[in-house]
Amino acid sequence: MLLVSAAGFILTFGFDEVPAILSQNVPPTFFPRVVLTTTALLSILLLIQGVRRKEPKKAPVPPIVFATAGVIAVAVLLLETLGVFTVIFLACVVLPLLWGERRIRDVLLFAALTPIAIYLLFVHFLQLRFPPGILDFIF
Amino acid sequence: MEGLAAGLEIFSDPTTLGLILLGTVAGVFVGALPGLTSGMAIALLLPFTIFLEPIPAIALLSALYCAGTFGGSITAILINAPGAPPAAATAFDGYPMAVKGEAGRALGIAAVSSACGGIFSLVILILAAPALAHLAYQFGPPEYFALTVFGLSMLASISGKSALKNLLGGAAGVFIATIGVDLTTGVERYTFGRPELYEGIHFIPFLIGLFAMSELLIQSTRTHQILERIKMTAVLLPTREDFRKVWKTILRSSVIGTFVGVLPAEGGTVAAMIGYNEAKRWSKHGSKFGTGEIEGVAGPEAANNAATGGAMVPTLALGIPGSATAAVILGGLQAQGLQPGPYLFEQQPTLLYAIFYSMLLANIVFLGIGLGGAKLFSRISLVPRTFLWPTVFALCVVGAYGVEQSMLGVYVMLIAGVIGFALRRYGFSPAPIIMGLVLGKLVENSLAQSMIIFDQNWLLFFERPIVVLLFSLSLIGIFAAPVAGLLRKTAKEPASANSIEE
Known part of the structure; x- marks a missing residue:
């Protein structure tokens, strides 16, 4: 500071x-x-x-935090190129797998439903616009 | 008083009613989820309320605030993991009650105490806020400057964190608010020639990053944690004997919570801790606290919900947030083009009373939910974190982009998330930074206007009684705790020296 x-x-x-x-x-x-x-x-x-006042030494930041931050940073950087909904789909696949989730079918179902729910709520209902990216032929 | 009747119109508007119900259910839901707080939920919702009319938008946020504070008690009692910081004190006796097989009774008393505390504070809100706003008519820029300084100084007394770190966080928030074009002179400050920064750092993406993204990074280390749930058959209404035992505690905690809530920067967590301590101090069974005493649940629950109404008093009357979540709601009011303060009461009385009625309705609805649906809501702790937090990430991206339909918001959110994580790791709380960011422009404008009025003679500040009073209170707020600590230390030293001599 x-x-x-x-x-x-x-x-x-x-x-x-x-x-x-x-x-x-x-x-x-x-x-x-x-x-x-x-x-x-x-x-x-x-x-x-x-x-x-000497404070006890902090444990190092677990590698999973860096990995999560890396995935999020890449997702944000790809937002304009791939589009919001594609990136949300990919993040919803990669993050659970990164965090140890092994129910692949559940992960894929979750990843497919999340962008659809967000699309319906924010684009269809609230009329917001997001970068379509590679899906611009749909939006 | 016209507004009191006009505010009732919200009950005839199905959209507003629906949003209040939605806000209450969502509030209990997010409040019950460990890691998700009502402040974070409001931050995530804020970008989308811009597309609503002011009354439904603020009604939704206010309902979520009330219900979120209560929701934390469900998981505090059932899994010993407070869903939100204000419910931390509830777990002290709530969880031992649940272990003893009295989870339903604990949840029942938590719901009733929360509703009583919330309703009590709303009555105070409706009486005190207009009076405080009337007083604010006497405020000029010097008084507003002193008031904002007082608000920021109160950050020093937020318990559980270092006073210095809180003050530094508040000052950092004020500094971030200076980014952009200076309104008096039109000079760019810290924009690095980027037109996107001319209007400064947008409050909402920064808030989403600081609250939600930083929490997501923290939660990434806890995805394997499995919380043990206590079985519960049904929520029980408190018996007449229970009421006889706790009514004084509820009343006392409601007064404490409202008072603590009114103080700028202090919120439900501080109120709940004081409510718990006072319940213990006045109880005939104080020594049994921590083993499952019903007063140990009623005390913090009444206090933390009373703090919600209390926190809205300075937020609406003066534009000085009473808590971190109230700061987010203040941001919501500003996003709607409304400037809280005395003129809001004059120009928008209906809005004030609509907020009052929404919070009142939220208290009644969550009482019903708390009594009828706690069993269901307790199951949300079973939602796997590996699915919950990617959803939060998706909402963060959509929310940060949605405010200005610009990628800048998403980048700000990302950077704020990383900064927030680093700060929290070193014991800084995000709340003071938010307070500083919200109050930053007001501090600068009121100081600049005062200096112009005083013709650069800052000594003239001390010729105004309200300013002197507020500055004195600020000094007390900053120095009371360190001076008390120093006195305790000096009192202990001779005592230990004497014992060594003996």
């Missing part, structure tokens, strides 16, 4: 300058700098508190 505060503070020097009469003496840099000074001070206090 200390680094983020420092970076944020440095970036304020790149903001466009405005005449004092326009900004009424409250320049656009004023508030971000006040907030970032506060976050920096709180971060320093937290750092001091951390040094004084």
